[in-house]
Amino acid sequence: MLQFFRSFFSSKIGVAVTLGFVALIAVAFASGDVLNTGGGIGLGGGGDRVATVGKERVHATDLERAANNAVNELRQQQPRMTMKTFVEQGGLTQLLDNIIDLTAVRAFGEKHGIYVGSRLIDSEIAKIPSAQSVDGKFNEQVYRAFLAQRGITDDQVRRQITEAMMARQLLGAAEVGNVPNREAVQRYAGILTEKRIGAIATLPSGVFAPKSAPTEAEITKWYADRKDDYVLPERRIIRYSTFTDAAVKNVPAPTEAEVAALYEKNKAQFAATEQRRVTQLVLPTEAAAKAILAETASGKSLEAVSSSKGLAAASLGVISRQGLSAQTSQAIADAAFAAPVKTVVGPLKAPLGWTLIRIDAVENRAGRSLDQVRGELTQQLAVAKRRAALTDFSAKIEDQFDNGASLTDVARELGLTVSSTPPLLANGAVFGPQGGQTPPQLARVVEAAFAMESERQPQLAEVEAGKTFVVFDVAAIAASAPPPLAQIRQTVVNDIQLSKGAIAAKAVAQKIEDQVRKGGDLRALVAGLGVSLPPVESVDMSRQQFQAMGQQTPPPLSLLFQMAKGKVKLLGAPRSRGWFVVQLKDAIPGTVAADDPRLGELARSIAQLQGNEFSEQLRAAMRADVGVKRNDAAINGLRGRLTGAAN
Numbered sequence: 001m002l003q004f005f006r007s008f009f010s011s012k013i014g015v016a017v018t019l020g021f022v023a024l025i026a027v028a029f030a031s032g033d034v035l036n037t038g039g040g041i042g043l044g045g046g047g048d049r050v051a052t053v054g055k056e057r058v059h060a061t062d063l064e065r066a067a068n069n070a071v072n073e074l075r076q077q078q079p080r081m082t083m084k085t086f087v088e089q090g091g092l093t094q095l096l097d098n099i100i101d102l103t104a105v106r107a108f109g110e111k112h113g114i115y116v117g118s119r120l121i122d123s124e125i126a127k128i129p130s131a132q133s134v135d136g137k138f139n140e141q142v143y144r145a146f147l148a149q150r151g152i153t154d155d156q157v158r159r160q161i162t163e164a165m166m167a168r169q170l171l172g173a174a175e176v177g178n179v180p181n182r183e184a185v186q187r188y189a190g191i192l193t194e195k196r197i198g199a200i201a202t203l204p205s206g207v208f209a210p211k212s213a214p215t216e217a218e219i220t221k222w223y224a225d226r227k228d229d230y231v232l233p234e235r236r237i238i239r240y241s242t243f244t245d246a247a248v249k250n251v252p253a254p255t256e257a258e259v260a261a262l263y264e265k266n267k268a269q270f271a272a273t274e275q276r277r278v279t280q281l282v283l284p285t286e287a288a289a290k291a292i293l294a295e296t297a298s299g300k301s302l303e304a305v306s307s308s309k310g311l312a313a314a315s316l317g318v319i320s321r322q323g324l325s326a327q328t329s330q331a332i333a334d335a336a337f338a339a340p341v342k343t344v345v346g347p348l349k350a351p352l353g354w355t356l357i358r359i360d361a362v363e364n365r366a367g368r369s370l371d372q373v374r375g376e377l378t379q380q381l382a383v384a385k386r387r388a389a390l391t392d393f394s395a396k397i398e399d400q401f402d403n404g405a406s407l408t409d410v411a412r413e414l415g416l417t418v419s420s421t422p423p424l425l426a427n428g429a430v431f432g433p434q435g436g437q438t439p440p441q442l443a444r445v446v447e448a449a450f451a452m453e454s455e456r457q458p459q460l461a462e463v464e465a466g467k468t469f470v471v472f473d474v475a476a477i478a479a480s481a482p483p484p485l486a487q488i489r490q491t492v493v494n495d496i497q498l499s500k501g502a503i504a505a506k507a508v509a510q511k512i513e514d515q516v517r518k519g520g521d522l523r524a525l526v527a528g529l530g531v532s533l534p535p536v537e538s539v540d541m542s543r544q545q546f547q548a549m550g551q552q553t554p555p556p557l558s559l560l561f562q563m564a565k566g567k568v569k570l571l572g573a574p575r576s577r578g579w580f581v582v583q584l585k586d587a588i589p590g591t592v593a594a595d596d597p598r599l600g601e602l603a604r605s606i607a608q609l610q611g612n613e614f615s616e617q618l619r620a621a622m623r624a625d626v627g628v629k630r631n632d633a634a635i636n637g638l639r640g641r642l643t644g645a646a647n
Contacts (some may be wrong), residue, residue: 047205051100054107054626062640065151067094067642079233079425083445084643092639100628101619104161108622109166116162124161168264170622175613178607185603187590188635192592195542198563200556201526202534204510204578209501214493220485223492227482228644235423235431236479238449239407240472241416242441242463250390254381262377263370272367273318277360278336281306282353289354296344302358303417318363332357382508387466397471407458407473420475426450441470449474478639495576502576509570509579516568522583542590556580 051058061497068081070091074081086092110114125131131143147154214222218290223230281302283289285348295305306313316327326332333346336357340347346356400410406437421439428446430436438446445461449472458473485492512525523536539560545551559571563584571580591598 005257016374023620028120028245039214045233048634049631050096050638052627053100053632054111056103058096058103060634063092063096063099064642066091066099070095076426080231081280082228082230082231087639087643088168093644096630096635100623102625104626104628105167105170105619106159107626109170114166114169116165120165121158121161121223125157141408162339162390171615171618174611175617178421178610178614180597180606180610181312182594182603185599185606186594188606189596189599189602190589191590192543195559195588195590196539196546196584196645197586197588198539198560198582199522200537200539200560200583201509201512201522201581202287202537202556202578204506204534204582205498205505205573205576206531206578207501208504209497209529215495218496219489219492222496223485224494229495230479230482230488231480232483233423233425234450235478236449236474237476238421238424238442238472239418239475240421240445240470241407241411241414241418241443242468243414243471244468245386245390245466247414247469248386248389248393249385251382254385258381259374259377260370262381263373270368270373273365274337275318275363276324276337277315277363278324279313279315279358279360281311282350283311283347283354283355284353286347286349289356290400293344293356294347295355302344302356309314313578315360328355345590357595372509392464394469399457401460405458406456407471410458410471411452416647423478424449425478429620441468442472445470445472480591490586499576500577502572505579506572508572509581512581513568513570516581516583522568522581556582560584 007245007411048060049057050060050063067086067446071083071086074086121154125143126138128143128146130146131138133139133142147157173461197349225446243532247545281289281292281300283292292302292305296302300314317380319327321333324336328350329348332350332355332394335345335348336359339359340358341362342357347354348357349355397410408418420436421430421442423447424438425431428438428447429445430438439464440448444463448459448461452474455474455477458471458501461472462468463470508529512520512522516522516523526533526536537556539556549557555573556571559569559580563569563582565584565587568581568583571582573579
């Protein structure tokens with residue numbers, strides 16, 4: 001449980017609440033497509049059934065489809081993600097666990113007489129955005145197109161909704177209503193404010209790597225066995241030229257006839273107008289309205305009289321005759337616009353009673369002649385003409401592209417220079433150690449460029465509405481694949497040497513670990529190796545300092561804050577870069593006052609964690625009740641197929 005609270009005291013609000021199983025159901029439904037279809041092709045190595053939940057079968061074809069969807073989603077943020085990496089990091093196992101749990105929950109509910117009605121399922125389907133037309137309402141044709149696009153059936157969607165709603169009903173209660181013991185919360189908080197003292201020794205693989213180069217056979221075999229480790233993401237080079245609206249020349253100026261026609265079309269807009277600022281009081285009866293009107297005649301204000309009777313007069317602000325008529329009636333509007341300023345008109349019959357209207361002010365606007373608005377109308381026409389010319393200009397370029405013109409042809413015609421980007425990734429980053437981002441003018445077109453099926457398909461796009469444009473195409477596409485060995489030969493050689501060095505470094509680290517456990521001094525043991533190594537790092541750090549490092553926390557330091565007092569452990573560096581010997585000499589618990597305001601947030605976090613654990617226990621009980629059998633042969637067969645380990 002402590003693992004959950006590592007960031008509690010790093011901020012004022014305490015630890016963030018983790019998502020429970022029920023919260024993950026929506027994700028599973030959105031991207032999983034994980035329901036069995038009652039069929040599928042056999043994959044060998046155990047058949048198509050990867051698991052049986054009660055009487056239901058979970059098919060390998062559906063698990064494979066879920067894995068492909070998950071990897072495609074992950075690639076949006078991690079372009080180097082491969083299916084092999086996903087499987088090796090436990091993604092396939094987690095997907096299967098989620099499928100089994102959802103199926104078990106539904107089977108358990110049905111076994112004990114709990115069902116989700118078809119009307120409720122219909123209402124959930126109607127809420128799916130991809131099943132709605134532009135008016136936001138469910139559309140059967142749109143829904144069927146959505147099913148076809150996703151490659152799923154209506155029955156599958158209904159089963160997914162059934163499982164999700166069943167899980168909410170059966171598991172939701174387990175995650176709420178938990179109240180942790182106050183003393184226990186205080187004890188956890190004390191642990192979280194502890195101080196740790198230790199040491200970390202670093203044994204880089206390079207120091208222990210062999211001096212002799214690997215053989216040609218070693219290099220070839222290493223690369224053949226680990227090709228997926230060197231996979232490069234898809235890269236594309238974009239060619240482009242930008243231009244502004246200045247490229248549209250000889251736009252005719254507005255004529256006198258056009259200006260006059262626009263004036264005539266909008267003549268009402270320039271006519272003289274009268275508006276009035278009015279205040280209104282609505283009463284239920286005519287008698288009540290007359291009584292208040294009589295009091296205002298004696299010099300009292302409409303607001304004062306209405307307030308004394310528990311009412312409130314409302315200001316309608318500045319309003320036209322048409323506006324007042326729309327809010328009340330034509331008769332009231334006519335009466336209000338016929339009355340003098342500072343008078344109260346009424347009582348007048350209103351749609352919801354009787355009204356009194358006070359005329360607070362009259363605001364007249366004189367009409368404007370053609371000569372007075374000529375400049376304004378001329379500017380409007382000029383903008384409209386340039387916009388129309390831009391539209392025609394863009395359409396002409398698109399027609400040229402449709403008729404086979406190349407980017408170079410159009411750029412030459414416009415007098416533009418064609419530029420090329422360095423190889424780009426799908427997220428717009430520049431590929432390679434130099435890094436960088438897409439030129440700003442291309443930020444909006446990268447997605448379109450990566451959606452093109454082939455090279456040399458020029459397109460036109462708007463960078464800044466009505467002002468800046470770009471014509472572009474894809475000059476080169478490099479598919480995601482391992483590069484040729486010759487291209488990365490030195491990298492492979494370095495990896496081989498580091499791998500051998502890591503084996504030797506581990507052997508040395510194990511000897512040091514054994515001697516430290518017997519009472520040896522870590523610093524003296526490292527110094528006695530007789531090789532040039534980084535100095536042993538002493539650690540004297542509070543957990544607050546550790547948490548403040550965030551994602552920049554070195555892995556050996558994270559290990560030190562997970563160990564028991566007096567222990568020593570080894571930790572391998574990523575990609576065979578070396579080994580760490582981590583020793584925790586002392587762990588000194590902190591003290592937290594009983595009235596510390598942060599304890600409330602921590603208590604809520606513990607309650608959430610307890611709810612998640614109760615939910616997990618309940619799911620385990622449901623799995624046991626309905627019965628779950630995993631087909632390890634089929635699971636391993638699918639795993640081998642996805643990672644390329646199987647022929």
